[in-house]
Amino acid sequence: MRLIAMSAETHEAQGGAMEAAIAWHVQMPAMDAARWADLVAWLEAAPEHQAAFDRVAAADRLLAEAPVLRQRSGEKVPAPPMRVRRGWWRAGAGVVLAASLAGVALWTVLPRDRQPTTFATAAGKMQTVRLAEGTAIVLNGDTRLARGDGERSVRLDGGEALFAVRHRADAPFTVEAGRYRIVDVGTVFNVRRDAGRLMVSVSEGSVMVDPDGARLALHAGEGLTIDEASGLATRWKAASVGGWRNGELDFDRATLADVVAAFHRRNGAEIRLEGGLSALPFTGNVRLSGETARDVEHLARLVGVDCRREGEIWVLSPSKVRS
Amino acid sequence: MEQRPMILRLLSARLGNRDEAEETAQELWLRLQDARPGPISDPAAYLFRMACNLATDRRIAAGRRGAREKAWQAVQPESGEYPDAERGLIARGELQRVGSLLDAMPERMRDALVMFRLEQRPQKAIAQELGMSLSGVEKLLGRAYRQLVAGLADPVMEPAAQGERGQHEVDCHER
Numbered sequence: 001m002r003l004i005a006m007s008a009e010t011h012e013a014q015g016g017a018m019e020a021a022i023a024w025h026v027q028m029p030a031m032d033a034a035r036w037a038d039l040v041a042w043l044e045a046a047p048e049h050q051a052a053f054d055r056v057a058a059a060d061r062l063l064a065e066a067p068v069l070r071q072r073s074g075e076k077v078p079a080p081p082m083r084v085r086r087g088w089w090r091a092g093a094g095v096v097l098a099a100s101l102a103g104v105a106l107w108t109v110l111p112r113d114r115q116p117t118t119f120a121t122a123a124g125k126m127q128t129v130r131l132a133e134g135t136a137i138v139l140n141g142d143t144r145l146a147r148g149d150g151e152r153s154v155r156l157d158g159g160e161a162l163f164a165v166r167h168r169a170d171a172p173f174t175v176e177a178g179r180y181r182i183v184d185v186g187t188v189f190n191v192r193r194d195a196g197r198l199m200v201s202v203s204e205g206s207v208m209v210d211p212d213g214a215r216l217a218l219h220a221g222e223g224l225t226i227d228e229a230s231g232l233a234t235r236w237k238a239a240s241v242g243g244w245r246n247g248e249l250d251f252d253r254a255t256l257a258d259v260v261a262a263f264h265r266r267n268g269a270e271i272r273l274e275g276g277l278s279a280l281p282f283t284g285n286v287r288l289s290g291e292t293a294r295d296v297e298h299l300a301r302l303v304g305v306d307c308r309r310e311g312e313i314w315v316l317s318p319s320k321v322r323s
Numbered sequence: 324m325e326q327r328p329m330i331l332r333l334l335s336a337r338l339g340n341r342d343e344a345e346e347t348a349q350e351l352w353l354r355l356q357d358a359r360p361g362p363i364s365d366p367a368a369y370l371f372r373m374a375c376n377l378a379t380d381r382r383i384a385a386g387r388r389g390a391r392e393k394a395w396q397a398v399q400p401e402s403g404e405y406p407d408a409e410r411g412l413i414a415r416g417e418l419q420r421v422g423s424l425l426d427a428m429p430e431r432m433r434d435a436l437v438m439f440r441l442e443q444r445p446q447k448a449i450a451q452e453l454g455m456s457l458s459g460v461e462k463l464l465g466r467a468y469r470q471l472v473a474g475l476a477d478p479v480m481e482p483a484a485q486g487e488r489g490q491h492e493v494d495c496h497e498r
Contacts, residue, residue, distance in 0.1 A: 022468040026461055028375075029443065033367035037329055043336035050336055057337075057379040058386075059471045062421045063440050217442045232418065 017052035025056050065234050118146045121159070124268025126245065135173060138162045140192075140244055141265040148176075160192035160265060162242035167205070178228055183208045189218075190242045194261060198226045203241035209233075223252075240285075247288030256280040256303060256316075263299070267292050274317040277305060326367050330374050337378035347377050417475070424474040428467060435460060436467045 024039055031039070043049050121127050123142040130136050132151040139145055143159025153174040165173040165184045175182040177193045187205035191198070200209055201223035209216045209224055216233065218224055223238035240250045249262045257278040260271045269292045280303060288295050296314045300307035305316045327348070334344035351374055425433050431453060438449045450460045 018469075018472065019465075022465050022472070025468060026439075026446075026464045028372065029439075030445070031368055031371070032365060033326065033329075033371065036333070036368065036371040040329060040333045040336060044332065050339065054337070054382055055472055055476070056468060057375070058383055059421075059468065059475050060440070061376075061379050061383060062417055062475070063436070063471065065418060215442075219443075 017046070017048045018056070020049070021052035021056040024053065025060050118144065120144045122268070123264050124266065135166050136164045138164075138242070138245055141268060143265070148174075156191055156193050158193055160190065160194075160244070162188070162190045162245065164188045180210050180226060180228075181212065183211050188241070190238075195257075196228050198228055200224050200226075201238035201241045203238070247290060249286045249288065251282050251284060251286070254282045256282050258282065259286065259299065260316075263288075263295070267295065269296055269314060270312055271296060271314045271316060272310075274315060277316055277318060280305075326370055330370060333371065333374055334378050337375070338381060343381065347374070347381060351377055420475065421471070424471055427474075428470065432463055432467045432470075435463045439464055 020042070024042070027035070043053060119127060119129055119139060121139045121141050121143050125141050127139045128136060129139065129145070129147075131147070135151070137145065137154065138161060140160040140162075143161055144157040145159075145161055146155040146157065148154055150171075152168070152171045153176065155176040163173070163175065163184070165187050167173070167184060167187065173184040173187075175191055177191060177198050180198055182189070182191060182200055184205065184207050187207055188203040189205075189207050190201045190203070193199075200207065200218060202218045202220050204220050206217055206219045209218060209226075214233070216224060221238055223236045223241075225234045225236065226232070236252050239252070240248055243250055244262065244266055247266065249259070249266065251259060251262075255278060256273060259282050260273060263269050263271060267288060267290070282303065284302075286295075286299060286302070289298075296316075297307055300316055304319055306319050308315050308317075330351070331341075331344055331348055334347050335341050338344050338347065351370070354373070354377075355370075425436070428436070435449055435453060438444045438452065439446065444452075446457060446460050446464075449455075450457045453460065453463075455463070
């Protein structure tokens with residue numbers, strides 16, 4: 001049975017600007033330009049339409065950032081494999097499950113010498129790790145990564161790395177980060193883990209974050225930040241994924257502390273923030289020249305703070321000069 | 324862009340202010356320069372969607388400013404300053420409320436909503452996934468939004484008992 005979708009206007013006729021506003025939101029992803037023009041006309045027709053649409057839009061916006069990630073531990077019982085839903089992911093989930101079962105079995109059988117290999121970079125250094133099957137991982141500075149058993153899983157203990165993964169449907173590539181897992185669906189993606197936050201952004205293809213729990217799909221150009229303590233997830237637009245390799249740092253609703261941490265990873269600069277500057281909001285791009293002194297001074301000018309040097313450490317403090 | 328007049332009308336209708344609409348349109352073009360999205364099947368629809376999202380962000384930011392500075396608002400026109408700083412500052416309390424509203428939903432409804440809004444899957448795929456008709460999914464999503472809007476408007480109100488035109492049979496059959 002295939003019914004014609006109920007139009008927003010029909011809802012309107014049945015009563016209530018709110019009903020119509022909801023119907024518009026339900027239709028929105030599939031609307032073409034002509035339909036958008038209909039929506040504009042509807043909005044223009046009455047202030048009540050605008051008010052109703054406004055309320056639904058606000059709810060819809062909240063929904064997009066809703067904390068659907070739950071703690072792994074606790075009452076949440078994992079669904080038995082037969083009840084796993086969500087179409088395109090279904091096959092993948094089965095495979096992951098099978099793979100993890102196989103992993104458990106192998107772990108008990110294999111000798112202990114197949115322990116994971118670990119990689120660590122100092123601040124300001126990068127390292128590229130190549131795995132079999134053409135998968136490459138670029139580690140940013142101050143990063144710790146462990147290779148799992150086999151070539152299809154790694155664990156990011158801290159720092160940041162860009163993953164270019166050769167996709168295999170029968171063996172998805174998995175990144176473990178704390179209590180979260182990220183599974184690729186054919187992909188270039190970036191993972192950062194610091195200060196109790198996990199940030200994932202996708203450059204090509206898509207990944208699935210927390211496949212056992214919230215199952216959040218991230219597509220190219222999308223980013224996700226998870227506060228590891230609360231499990232609160234926030235989505236954002238990822239402009240330049242992995243730009244840090246070329247010294248291009250991109251910040252969206254970040255703080256100066258985030259910027260300083262990114263500097264440290266990339267060029268090794270030790271920067272101390274004074275006078276509450278850590279929480280200073282920062283949105284925008286910074287391009288590192290490769291010359292630390294110049295870059296730190298540039299940053300200080302950019303945000304309008306004072307910059308001085310104490311031995312090996314740069315100190316940024318609130319500007320004393322009021323302009 | 325040939326869609327510019329219609330985009331401006333959309334923004335004016337959403338923001339209730341021609342100047343802010345112009346400003347937001349400007350922001351939209353700027354963002355398009357920055358963004359390097361992959362191939363888009365319907366660029367016009369993408370533009371409208373983006374404009375609509377920007378307008379909503381502004382409305383939310385304005386609402387928050389309005390709550391803070393009600394007295395000011397009466398005499399000062401909406402400035403639209405610092406939209407970037409304001410954007411995304413969605414109060415945690417509100418997010419948590421959405422979370423509990425989602426938790427309170429029947430599993431099927433929540434699944435549909437998550438697939439629709441978070442995974443951004445087409446309704447056809449959702450219908451297939453849930454073994455429902457397309458119109459069933461649409462109604463289910465409609466009811467989910469209704470609960471959400473009602474629950475957000477009144478935090479004490481239980482998001483249930485919203486008498487609807489015989490839609491129960493649509494989502495009550497578990498497989």
